[in-house]
Amino acid sequence: MNTGVNSNQRQESDRQDIKKWYSPILARPEIGPIGVMLLLFGMLGYFSIPEGQFSLNPFSGEGFNALGIRNNFRVIAQLGILALGAGLLIIAGEFDLSIGSMVGFAGCVMAITLKWGFAMVIPYISFAGGLHIETIKLFAITDVSPLTAIFITLCFTLSFGWFQGWLIVKTGIASFIVTLGGLFFLRGLTMVSFRAFNKAFSQTAGSTTVTDLPDIKNIIKVPGHGEMEREAAKALPNDQLLDILSTVPAHTIAKISEKLTYVNEKVALYKTISNKSKMIQSLEKSLEGAKKSNNESMIELLTKKIEAGISVPDVAANVVTDIDIAKTYIDTIVTARPVANFFGGDIMEPVFDWLYYTADWNVNMYGRQFADGMYSCLMIWFLMALVCYFVLSRTQAGNWIYSTGGNLSAAQANGVPTNKVKISLFMFTAFCATMFAACQVFEVNTSDAAKGNLKELEAIAAAVIGGVVLTGGFGTILGIILGTIIFGIAKEAFFYIPGIDGSFYRVFLGAVLVTAALTNENIRKRIIGSL
Amino acid sequence: MNNSKKPLIEINELVKRFGNFTALNGVSLDVYPGEVHALLGDNGAGKSTLIKVLAGVHPATSGTIIIDGKEGKFSTPRQATDAGIGTVYQDLALNALTSVTRNFFLGREIKKGPGAFGIMQMNEMDKITIEEMSKIGIDISDPTQPVGTMSGGQRQTLAIARAIYFGAKILILDEPTSALGQKQQMEVLKTIKRVQKLGHIAIILITHNEIHARLISDRYTFLSLGEVIGKGLAEELGGDDIKKLMAGGTEIGDLRDELGV
Numbered sequence: 142m143n144t145g146v147n148s149n150q151r152q153e154s155d156r157q158d159i160k161k162w163y164s165p166i167l168a169r170p171e172i173g174p175i176g177v178m179l180l181l182f183g184m185l186g187y188f189s190i191p192e193g194q195f196s197l198n199p200f201s202g203e204g205f206n207a208l209g210i211r212n213n214f215r216v217i218a219q220l221g222i223l224a225l226g227a228g229l230l231i232i233a234g235e236f237d238l239s240i241g242s243m244v245g246f247a248g249c250v251m252a253i254t255l256k257w258g259f260a261m262v263i264p265y266i267s268f269a270g271g272l273h274i275e276t277i278k279l280f281a282i283t284d285v286s287p288l289t290a291i292f293i294t295l296c297f298t299l300s301f302g303w304f305q306g307w308l309i310v311k312t313g314i315a316s317f318i319v320t321l322g323g324l325f326f327l328r329g330l331t332m333v334s335f336r337a338f339n340k341a342f343s344q345t346a347g348s349t350t351v352t353d354l355p356d357i358k359n360i361i362k363v364p365g366h367g368e369m370e371r372e373a374a375k376a377l378p379n380d381q382l383l384d385i386l387s388t389v390p391a392h393t394i395a396k397i398s399e400k401l402t403y404v405n406e407k408v409a410l411y412k413t414i415s416n417k418s419k420m421i422q423s424l425e426k427s428l429e430g431a432k433k434s435n436n437e438s439m440i441e442l443l444t445k446k447i448e449a450g451i452s453v454p455d456v457a458a459n460v461v462t463d464i465d466i467a468k469t470y471i472d473t474i475v476t477a478r479p480v481a482n483f484f485g486g487d488i489m490e491p492v493f494d495w496l497y498y499t500a501d502w503n504v505n506m507y508g509r510q511f512a513d514g515m516y517s518c519l520m521i522w523f524l525m526a527l528v529c530y531f532v533l534s535r536t537q538a539g540n541w542i543y544s545t546g547g548n549l550s551a552a553q554a555n556g557v558p559t560n561k562v563k564i565s566l567f568m569f570t571a572f573c574a575t576m577f578a579a580c581q582v583f584e585v586n587t588s589d590a591a592k593g594n595l596k597e598l599e600a601i602a603a604a605v606i607g608g609v610v611l612t613g614g615f616g617t618i619l620g621i622i623l624g625t626i627i628f629g630i631a632k633e634a635f636f637y638i639p640g641i642d643g644s645f646y647r648v649f650l651g652a653v654l655v656t657a658a659l660t661n662e663n664i665r666k667r668i669i670g671s672l
Numbered sequence: 673m674n675n676s677k678k679p680l681i682e683i684n685e686l687v688k689r690f691g692n693f694t695a696l697n698g699v700s701l702d703v704y705p706g707e708v709h710a711l712l713g714d715n716g717a718g719k720s721t722l723i724k725v726l727a728g729v730h731p732a733t734s735g736t737i738i739i740d741g742k743e744g745k746f747s748t749p750r751q752a753t754d755a756g757i758g759t760v761y762q763d764l765a766l767n768a769l770t771s772v773t774r775n776f777f778l779g780r781e782i783k784k785g786p787g788a789f790g791i792m793q794m795n796e797m798d799k800i801t802i803e804e805m806s807k808i809g810i811d812i813s814d815p816t817q818p819v820g821t822m823s824g825g826q827r828q829t830l831a832i833a834r835a836i837y838f839g840a841k842i843l844i845l846d847e848p849t850s851a852l853g854q855k856q857q858m859e860v861l862k863t864i865k866r867v868q869k870l871g872h873i874a875i876i877l878i879t880h881n882e883i884h885a886r887l888i889s890d891r892y893t894f895l896s897l898g899e900v901i902g903k904g905l906a907e908e909l910g911g912d913d914i915k916k917l918m919a920g921g922t923e924i925g926d927l928r929d930e931l932g933v
Contacts, residue, residue, distance in 0.1 A: 537783050540770070544778055551778070665769065
């Protein structure tokens with residue numbers, strides 16, 4: 142009898158199903174989000190193609206024309222900046238509900254310092270001439286540069302982030318409660334500050350906005366005039382514009398003139414086409430009217446006319462004037478405030494110029510350039526995502542973040558400074574909120590106490606859709622990016638679906654969120670071996 | 673075993689009081705390199721307190737701990753680790769969600785660059801992990817697999833290999849075979865045997881399982897109510913002695929009577 146071990150004995154691995162070729166692809170946690178993202182991109186591309194037109198090219202619709210790309214990626218990038226902070230914090234096992242309020246608060250501090258300056262004062266109680274509060278001014282900066290404004294804002298936001306983190310790790314109170322407190326506290330503080338500052342200058346009850354900031358990113362050095370806003374420079378009297386032009390080298394003028402000629406010809410061409418189609422439309426309308434009233438001779442006449450084709454005189458291109466060249470030259474002058482432009486300006490302008498002048502794609506219905514570039518927040522999101530990806534997957538800090546969220550006591554037993562990790566990440570979410578606020582303030586030159594409302598929940602949702610598990614220790618930056626794109630694009634994609642209510646995107650996102658959470662939990666359990 | 677060897681760790685008259693409660697009342701223990709020293713006793717005998725004092729979690733009230741001829745005074749776990757005491761607790765201090773390598777080097781990553789933002793040298797760390805694991809008998813082909821996919825025995829091995837690599841001369845194993853299946857228990861015992869054969873590491877094995885203790889132990893110390901009630905070499909002690917001492921000195925025969933078998 143053979144009782145010994147034979148080579149055909151069943152092994153542990155025999156109990157596993159044999160893996161199919163596609164198994165490794167399906168095991169990637171990012172596969173679900175990628176699928177949903179592609180679906181939404183497809184929907185946005187095809188449903189935004191105007192009715193009656195047929196095209197297999199998804200880029201021919203409104204969703205993915207140059208302006209659509211510019212605007213959609215702005216929504217995505219702004220949410221993405223916040224989702225990075227929220228996602229990393231969740232991976233470390235904590236929550237931050239104060240992100241949205243922090244956006245409003247950061248915008249408030251930034252706008253107020255840009256408008257009224259920054260001063261540090263010590264208040265004290267004075268008895269001279271009745272009990273009242275006096276202040277000693279330590280120092281005051283009246284003309285705050287964009288960089289200083291961002292720095293001052295960071296001092297406020299980072300210390301608040303530090304305080305929230307410190308309170309959570311020292312007292313052990315749930316981060317949900319502490320940051321919920323932060324949510325109310327900061328939103329209230331923002332409104333109070335806005336009202337207090339606005340009231341000081343007008344006697345009516347202060348509003349909770351600052352709307353009249355200068356267009357800082359577009360302040361340029363104009364030859365012979367010093368620093369001024371671009372629009373103001375373009376509105377200068379003609380003789381002064383010509384003076385400015387006289388300082389420009391000849392080859393620059395030639396280049397601008399060439400470009401303007403191209404633009405004018407294009408505009409004229411589009412006008413001709415539009416005139417033609419308008420004419421045909423009116424003829425067809427008359428024909429319909431004639432058919433209704435059974436006017437035989439009229440029908441014959443009109444049909445002949447349409448068949449013969451319309452000869453509309455070509456619209457002549459406008460002649461490029463020196464004033465036009467001067468104004469276009471002013472548009473090309475590089476900003477004198479690079480920091481403001483870094484946050485609020487445009488990027489990739491050469492690409493969009495190329496798309497207009499050479500690729501003949503970035504053209505609007507009047508023949509002019511559609512979009513000038515992408516919003517700068519896209520670049521800031523991209524840079525931050527790159528750094529976060531590097532830190533989380535390649536550095537010691539990344540290993541600490543994963544272990545702090547994955548198994549707190551194990552991390553502590555191995556000497557990981559888990560409290561420092563958590564506090565740093567609370568400060569990082571505050572940093573993300575400040576970057577978001579900087580992008581908004583310098584882009585639109587206004588600030589509003591309602592800015593960032595509900596953004597904290599959207600950021601958490603984006604992270605969860607991207608595969609981050611709420612209990613911590615699990616998630617990737619690539620996943621967070623995908624989740625952000627899904628969240629940012631869903632609204633647009635549903636907007637274009639014919640015949641359905643645009644608010645269905647919320648229904649969709651809710652379902653995706655819960656499905657994602659279930660899937661994430663499933664993957665997590667499989668990894669820790671309890672499934 | 674070679675009895676002329678000097679003990680690697682000498683514990684003399686260790687006392688630990690928590691307020692009015694005396695958890696350890698003058699415990700003495702010598703552990704030799706290359707030997708497994710089984711620490712046996714019923715629940716509440718003081719085994720856990722002894723480990724925690726050795727691991728630097730609780731400072732001793734009185735008594736001395738001499739490691740390699742030098743007296744050790746530990747007030748933090750870090751000091752105990754630096755002195756060469758590696759403790760592998762039951763929960764193993766592993767993060768099941770990350771890879772074997774990331775767990776092996778958790779908190780002590782090999783990196784290049786400034787502070788916590790230094791880049792982890794993954795290739796080097798993977799190589800060391802595979803080497804150290806294979807030294808005590810587990811061949812992991814893929815060090816990037818999550819710890820959650822490993823068996824309980826493999827996880828135990830990972831925790832032991834990690835403690836040894838980071839300088840543990842005295843390895844304290846807290847009930848390493850509990851909560852494991854039969855096959856896994858054997859795997860862990862084999863691992864401990866291999867560590868024993870390395871020759872330079874002193875192992876303190878805490879267990880409830882008399883069979884496991886007899887399979888691999890060289891020496892025994894029995895604790896009851898915070899005191900040593902018996903000790904000896906494996907050859908000197910008979911099975912009945914061990915059974916009796918493990919139960920805190922009561923005869924198994926008495927138990928039989930009580931149960932009326």
